[in-house]
Amino acid sequence: MSSCREYIKSTFPLIDDDLKQYVEDVLVNGVDDFESSDEVFDAIGEVLQEISRDKTESDIRNICDNLLNMLKPGHTIETTQTVARILNTPVHLASMAASLENNVEEVKSIWLMQRDESLKVDAKKLEKAQAKLQEKQEKRSKDVKAVAAPILETATASQVTSKKESKLEAKGMNKIQDIRIENFDIAYGDKVLLQGADITLAYGRRYGLVGRNGLGKSTLLRMIAGGQLQIPSHFSILHVEQEVIGDETLALDSVLQCDTIRENLLKREKEMSFLVNSGASSDSNLSSELTEIYNQLQNIEADKAPAKASIILSGLGFTPLMQQKATKTFSGGWRMRLALARALFSRPDLLLLDEPTNMLDIKAIIWLENYLQNWPTTLLVVSHDRNFLETVPTDILHLHSQRIDAYRGNYDQFVKTKTEKHKNQQREYEAQMAHRAHVQEFIDKFRYNANRAASVQSKIKMLEKLPELKPVEKEIEVTLKFPDTESLSPPILQMNEVSFRYNAERIIFSDVNLGATMESRICIVGDNGAGKTTLLKIIMDILPPSSGTCNVHRNLKFGYFSQHHVDQLDMTVNSVELLQQAFPGKPSEEYRRQLGSFGISGDLALQTVASLSGGQKSRVAFARMCMERPNFLVLDEPTNHLDIETIEALGKAINKFTGGVILVSHDERLIRMVCKELWICASGSVKSIEGGFDEYRKIVEQELERS
Structure with missing residues (x-):
């Protein structure tokens, strides 16, 4: 097999x-x-x-x-076996047909191959x-x-609801604006993700949900959106999770159709206008109803809706021409952008976003950050983009240890508050432990002294009444380690007059003259579709350039992490077996050691890949990539699915790596950590710019202002 x-x-x-x-x-x-x-x-x-x-x-x-x-x-x-009958005399078909009943077998023998009787x-x-x-x-x-249709483990939730709110809900009188989900549990199969947790989402505030990979952040969003966790029925909820289905609907119309009130009024207005203009009826009620429809359309500013939808689409990267294309012409990534545009246009009471920046380039991320700062309703977003979390949320919800803690402020404020809180908790714990030790010493010293019996009993009771404090639980630090490499003598990698085009009309870039060394930390940025991934494939000789040459050192060994590597893992085996399939013949300890260098250790390495979180799958993909000990890393959007701590660890690992690195990323934090040189893909060219990411951000913000 x-x-x-x-x-x-x-x-x-x-x-x-x-x-x-x-x-x-x-x-x-x-x-x-x-x-x-x-x-x-x-x-x-x-x-x-x-x-x-x-x-x-x-x-x-x-x-x-x-x-x-x-x-x-x-x-x-x-x-x-078939036996052919050879005719040795002419056959008169007319006479045979006349006596067909008597000569059926004769006729058959002419037209059919005869089977062996046996x-x-x-x-x-x-x-x-x-x-x-x-x-x-x-x-x-x-x-x-x-x-x-295999039976897979699914997430389950249980919740204790308030009797008062349940009665109000049953009577249709629950009109509160804040969402409270109290005392709920969530499990995935046998694994408990949350236990006795509480969430309060105040209307009009923006919440960032953070926590390590695999703790249940995405599952929590699905539980809320799917109704497994109850919230008041008068709240409209929209969870941006699946891409828009492709059909003949234009991109702009796809967004406008989200406003069902407007769509229904326009449909009714069209029907009424036809009846009035055709003279099919002279009923004055038709005219008055039509007038009422016009008034309602005016109240909801229906005429401004196309402009609003167009602004959102434009901010997410859709050109005017793209807005007039059918949704079926777009790739999955662009359809996800369409789904996000529809959600922003709809403005539900509670908007749930799961890693919205994964599908966006830096220009679209900056636009989204600015747009969401004025979001009028309640927002709950899962994101591992630290810059996004420092810009958008008004509050942070920290998921850890099967519970959720709430913090006021953005991510930067959350880190400071959490650090100070943990320091205070640790100081209080250490002080209590010292006090307990001092009292216990007194008890042990005078336990058998009759004159001090009353004092000893008093001290024992005092110890029993002290609250039991626990030491601060420190989250396991994520470490990633790329293999050591030997240096190579230059030149390492050089592109000379490189161009790439799909056809005479569609030129991706031309006249690229850039190079890299073993010390390079190059970050490639640009709009989606500008040719970033294409450039990487030309560098690695996966795609030939249309013209020009790309010369690489004969001992250069690329380690390539693509956007789709995680999706292409065998989900039916565990991580050790995955490496064993790709690189057979090595001892099991070597596979375990390799996985451990990317944070996949212990029982985690023996779980099926399908049961791992997105970030854990990414780490498995890194481990597999590095089994061949590459000396030059080519990383295409490696931060998708990684949590903030793992992105930090990735940045440190890249800086410690002794080989060269070319990186495509939209994560501002990672780019600032590792970038020594910035290449911009734009306007049919690839150019290195001075000033690093700050200069590029200025260029993007100026473009957004002009548009």
């Missing part, structure tokens, strides 16, 4: 992990039943065709042939075979359904 797995992976490099698992399971479950490659094609052909539309049906059938040969080496399909099928045997085949197909259908 391993040969099949490798063959599928090499033949369909873009196959989704779930689909790959599905195909493998169908092959494993059906291996005993498959008698021909046609049966294999019937089972998985349609799925394989969907994965790779550039392959014809003939290509897919050949692939199914190869898979069957791998599953059943040496398997041969029985064929029936191979005639017994009718009863045929019936039994067909029944058996039907039984097999039904069994296979059940197996396929079981594979296609």
